[in-house]
Amino acid sequence: MAEVQVKEVSPQKKLVTIQGSFGSAATLKEFEGGKSLALYLGPVTVNPATMDLNAREMGGIHLSGNGVLLSFRELPRYRVVANGPGRVQLELTTTLDGVQLQKSDTRQALVFQAHGFVTPSAAYDDAAGVIRLRFPGTSYTGSQPAVQSDVVQNVQVSSDDAGTTVQIASTAKGRFLIRRGVNQVTLELLPAGLTGKTIVVDAGHGGYDPGALGLTGLQEKAVNLDIALRVQKLLEQAGSHVLMTRTTDVAGVPADQLNAVPKSERLITDLTGRTDLANQNKADLFISVHNNLDPSGRQSGTAVYWTNTNFNADRSLAFAQLAQRNLVNALGRQDDGTKNNDFYVIKYTESPSVLLEILFLSDPTEESMLRSDGVLQNIAQAVFQSVQQYYQ
Numbered sequence: 599m600a601e602v603q604v605k606e607v608s609p610q611k612k613l614v615t616i617q618g619s620f621g622s623a624a625t626l627k628e629f630e631g632g633k634s635l636a637l638y639l640g641p642v643t644v645n646p647a648t649m650d651l652n653a654r655e656m657g658g659i660h661l662s663g664n665g666v667l668l669s670f671r672e673l674p675r676y677r678v679v680a681n682g683p684g685r686v687q688l689e690l691t692t693t694l695d696g697v698q699l700q701k702s703d704t705r706q707a708l709v710f711q712a713h714g715f716v717t718p719s720a721a722y723d724d725a726a727g728v729i730r731l732r733f734p735g736t737s738y739t740g741s742q743p744a745v746q747s748d749v750v751q752n753v754q755v756s757s758d759d760a761g762t763t764v765q766i767a768s769t770a771k772g773r774f775l776i777r778r779g780v781n782q783v784t785l786e787l788l789p790a791g792l793t794g795k796t797i798v799v800d801a802g803h804g805g806y807d808p809g810a811l812g813l814t815g816l817q818e819k820a821v822n823l824d825i826a827l828r829v830q831k832l833l834e835q836a837g838s839h840v841l842m843t844r845t846t847d848v849a850g851v852p853a854d855q856l857n858a859v860p861k862s863e864r865l866i867t868d869l870t871g872r873t874d875l876a877n878q879n880k881a882d883l884f885i886s887v888h889n890n891l892d893p894s895g896r897q898s899g900t901a902v903y904w905t906n907t908n909f910n911a912d913r914s915l916a917f918a919q920l921a922q923r924n925l926v927n928a929l930g931r932q933d934d935g936t937k938n939n940d941f942y943v944i945k946y947t948e949s950p951s952v953l954l955e956i957l958f959l960s961d962p963t964e965e966s967m968l969r970s971d972g973v974l975q976n977i978a979q980a981v982f983q984s985v986q987q988y989y990q
């Protein structure tokens with residue numbers, strides 16, 4: 599009988615201990631480029647109750663024929679602390695190992711190499727004029743980076759008990775986003791203007807799903823699409839690369855794909871189709887267009903949703919605030935503010951992302967506004983202006 603336990607020594611360091619009645623030291627073998635680590639102990643049974651897993655970077659602990667298999671979400675650094683009959687101990691650490699500047703024709707990026715699963719976040723500090731990138735639970739093993747270019751003036755790395763912080767002084771200011779790769783995090787610094795930006799415009803609902811229904815029968819899916827197509831036109835005229843989740847009255851995935859799944863899974867398949875489009879095409883910004891419904895008829899006005907659950911939350915909020923202000927100015931309806939909510943399409947889109955709830959179809963005045971060509975064009979103009987300001 600053997601026991602496996604994972605203990606967090608500090609946010610940066612974890613100990614995996616296997617102890618029990620095995621007669622020899624373990625033989626270690628890596629699989630999947632180190633994402634799995636087998637410890638051969640000879641014939642042994644492990645008490646499932648002691649397979650205590652409380653570490654986010656670990657994928658799981660499994661029994662193999664002759665020992666224990668540890669799997670990781672991403673390869674951490676590991677060191678064998680003890681290895682003998684009856685007791686094997688590994689130390690796992692999550693580290694940030696260095697940073698490099700990468701240049702393409704249109705943008706520059708800071709590429710961070712990491713060991714282990716890191717959960718970065720970045721925010722723009724307007725007062726200090728720096729982008730602050732945080733890697734909780736990591737220590738920095740590299741040297742102070744000597745990264746400098748026409749876009750990046752200065753990069754400073756510091757580590758403490760909570761993790762690593764990188765401060766970047768850049769002409770990009772708030773024009774940045776994080777992309778995550780395996781054992782790698784990239785901070786992309788974008789040039790000003792709309793040219794070359796990949797923007798996903800998502801017309802909410804469609805096809806089998808009408809969305810909200812207005813008092814006089816206006817369907818949300820139709821209004822959303824009308825607005826989305828107008829936004830597309832304005833962005834394309836300004837040089838953006840626009841990807842539409844739909845351009846007709848269909849769902850977010852082709853009908854044959856949707857029909858292939860049970861009815862209960864259609865909504866998730868539909869929504870996943872929308873987030874996949876953004877993630878697979880490395881979108882810079884995701885804008886989901888919706889209009890609202892309150893069955894009680896009491897609520898009205900404009901709100902813009904963002905979520906703090908994705909690692910570009912700070913940029914999502916920055917865009918949400920611009921869109922909220924511009925839409926309220928354009929429509930003159932009640933300002934319901936920006937709201938933090940993890941709606942599926944903004945939670946699972948990796949880029950900065952917002953969901954607009956422009957007006958209430960359940961409010962007679964607002965439903966009639968949404969029937970007006972002029973109002974729909976003003977809405978599109980307000981969204982377009984927000985993108986312009988966001989990339990200023």
Ligand SMILES: [Zn+2]
Binds near residue numbers: 802809810888889
């Ligand atoms: Zn909706």
